Amino acid sequence: MLQMKEVSKVFRTATVETRALRALSLEVDEGQFVAITGPSGSGKTTFLNIAGLLEEFSSGTYMLDGVNVANLDDRARSRLRNEKIGFVFQGFNLIPDLNLFDNVDVPLRYRGMTSGDRRKRIEAALDRVGLAKRMRHFPAELSGGQQQRVAIARAIAGDPKLLLADEPTGNLDSEMAREVMNLLEELNSQGTVLVIVTHDPAIASRAPRNVHIVDGVAADVERKPAAGATTTAS
Amino acid sequence: MHLHPILSTLRRHRTASALIVLEIAVTCAIVSNTVFLVQERLSRMNNSSGVVEDELIVVQLTGIGEKPDAAAATEVDLSALRSIPGVRHVATSNMVPFGNSSWNTSISTIPDDPNTVNSAMYFGSQDLLEVMGLQVTAGRDFAPEEYVTLDDVQSKKAQAPAVIITRGLANRLFPDKPPIGQPLYVLGKNPQTVVGVIEHLARPNEGTGRENAAYAIVLPLLAPYTVTGNYVLRADAKQASQVLTSVDTTLNRIDRGRVIMGRKPFAEIRREYFSQDRSLALLLTGVSIALLVVTAMGIVGLASFWVQQRTRQIGIRRALGASRGDILRYFLLENFILATIGIVLGMALSYGINLWLMKAYQVARLPGTVLPIGAALLWLVGQLAVLGPALRATKISPAIATRAT
Amino acid sequence: MFAYYLHLALRSLGRNRVITALMVLAIAFGVGASMTTLTVLRTLSADPVPGKSHRLFNVQLDPRPASRSMPSTEPPEQLTRTDAEALIRAAKAERQVMMSGGNAAIEPTRADLAPFFADARWTTADFFVMFGAPFAAGTPWTAVDDERAARVVVITRELAEKLFGTIEIIGRSLRVDGTEMRIVGVLDTWRVNPHFYDLNTTVYGTGEQLFAPFSTSRELKLSRSGTTDCWENAPEPEALGAPCTWVQLWVELGSMSAVANYQDFLTSYSQDQRRAGRFEREPTIRLRSVVDWLAFKQVVPSDVRLQTWIALGFLIVCLINTIGLLLTKFLRRASEVGVRRALGASKREIFTQLLIEAAVVGLAGGLVGLLFTWIGLGMIRSQPTTYAALARLDLPMLGITIALAVVSSILAGVFPAWRGCQVSPSIQLKSP
Ligand SMILES: Nc1ncnc2c1ncn2[C@@H]1O[C@H](COP(=O)(O)OP(=O)(O)O)[C@@H](O)[C@H]1O
């Protein structure tokens, strides 16, 4: 699904040069659920941005679902992002001016579907996250957990193969966080590749595969049984 | 295609949207009306005089004190002016089109008619029609024996036998019969006979109304330069400047005791006559442009604000698959919707303003053709104004969605 | 506190240079356009005889025959020579003056000057005192000169300097239309705008250069300018008894009762004339003060009034524009306002702070607008219209320009400031 080879990312400002990723290599296969952990500032978000085609990288190669993304122009990248990838953000990032229905509609709009198709998908996605009844509400009228569920509905409405989530539970209390994680796991069990950045060991332990990023380099973490025990306990 | 989310956004920013719509509406209303006023002035400036403007030079002359031999002096002047190289014809004339100073008279088709028609009254020496390049399209020019002196007419010793009228006046006076041979009461108790019709001869000033502007007659009256005041020269357009420089010396050689008030090509008379129209047209054009600039500034300001305010939203849209083109189209379309609402309101307002102008300033009814011009101008200004901020919006990185701000 | 708000305003305006510049320019444009046309309007509707415009009255009678299909609601604007001379003789007002425009052919004694025409006025002795014409040398002619049709003239300083190079010329002779006339007075610079006492010769012009007794002008048959209206064929419209109106008559009346008395006098004069068979209509008289007369004659060109309306429309657009920009500017600061509110600022304080910011924008707009007004008036002056040269910015207009800018931008700021201060202090804590 996702193959990165020696991908580097350098941020240049007038005064400083930050190496956010240093020759990071990582492969994620079909059907996998990967949790990415690491200290703050280590490059997790940068990795996710590059994986999700939100940002370009400085060197290395990146194949997404068999496509080399290095040589694509904005239109092609946008199209790929729209069709293959769903995002769930820490800050939910719903558009405050649009109601739930219209928010979920946004990615579908850029795909040129008929309005009937879109309606069906939007209703199905909102139904899936249990908010079909509230689709005329505006984001400000929902709790944080509900907002994140809308964001997930929006991410899955277009049937992406890859779901990227950056600290999806970071702004939620534990009850809401569990709800959201259950939803994501369920999606993964139906075949969607799931990559989650988190600093919460409880969440990381729910993922079959853990990747640790330190100083812009990624490495797989071997699971200890104790970690699994923590998960069941929490 | 993305109409719905745009409308939804505009509804959430009702006040700012309403202000832009209002600004566009008022601008549209004012610009439509000024465009119309400018059009009107420009078309007035193109009014035809009926004479061969390119070839005419008008000399204005006045005597000082009593000039008992003025009639003889006029003949001397005419032949002297005729001998200036480049001059083809010369005549005296009591006035010229757009010359402002005018002789007018009331005429009627029956004696003592209380409903007379006001008309400009031209007269001059025998070559007058020839000099001005006026074609007699029906009937004939005056015969030499038809000329009488103004003096004799005023002291009732003689009667002018004939009159030539413009087509416009003929249509007004004789709508259903050929004018040639008809009697016309112009001067004195007995009528003049219409002997000829000329296509058009503009009045020295507009007369009392638009339809009035086409009413002019020519009479076979002879008068010395002290009365008529103008010598009209027809010269080769190429030699006009040489002719102009010789006029003063030629006339002063004959009699130094006169004042030459002016010598100018007809083009200058036209320019002076319409100078007020030109300056108003210029001023209104300037105001319209300034108005459009201000409106554009308003749109730039608001659009920049919205782009900045929606930076995150734009980033999210980009993250969800919107291309740069999609973002650009979003803002252009949003502006187009606002402009369209403003233009529709503005058109209604234009008509309101026009109704008021019609009452207060005798302005004509706003023609339908002006509205598309006003609308097109505002659409264009709107799209151009929003282009800058919209392009800035396309530069927003989709990564903004993940970087909390 | 004010100083603090001012500091905040300047900081905020400096932070967002583009928007600030747009606002200042918009106000400057609107103020510049309005003030340019308002200055022209004010110049053109200025009082031509300050202090006396309510004491001077134009006289109208209706001497026309009853038969003709002429409207009877408004008498002719001028008088016949017969009536004018009769009313001058009657002398029922404090002062009275009759007059007509004219052209004087002047033959200079200087060899280097060719003969030329000067605008002239044929009038009576009271003219100068009544209209407040200032003398640089000499005096007006006298009523006796009027009676005897004396060969006397008063000329302007400009004409005197052109002809003689000096104004010390009292008693010298000037050749006008072939007749030697004695110079009795030289007028100092005197501009009457609008040219209220005879609007047919000029409205906003340079005025006359030479003045001579009306009686003299008739005796010498000096040439006339202005409008003549005859209701019968008249070989000599200027002759006494001719059926033509071409003479203006003005009277000075000091009080309301004097005005009423003079009106009665005019009515009874009309009745007498009707009994004598000269007038045929019911007495229709008008006695209009300078102010009423100018309004009646609509001297301010309709083009200028039209321009003023357009400019006011322009100002409205600029204000809407400013409201929009201020609103966006203030709403953009919602988070700052929220923090300030959380830290204890009252709505009122926020409102004041924002309004001061609007006023600062207005002040800057006014200063730039002043520049625009100055440029605009320069452009008007370069136009070929007769009134163009008069349009100038004076001190009161300068003040009004700045005031207009500040007041209108404060007005434009009220709504945005009100919206801007509605931010609740909790919003900051609620949203991520
Ligand atoms: N736009 C940017 N410009 C400059 N440096 C950046 C930018 N984005 C991130 N960085 C830097 O890159 C490094 C990695 O950041 P990030 O990927 O956000 O870390 P994480 O998500 O693991 O906390 C950090 O040092 C951060 O300061």
Ligand SMILES: [Mg+2]
């Ligand atoms: Mg991060």
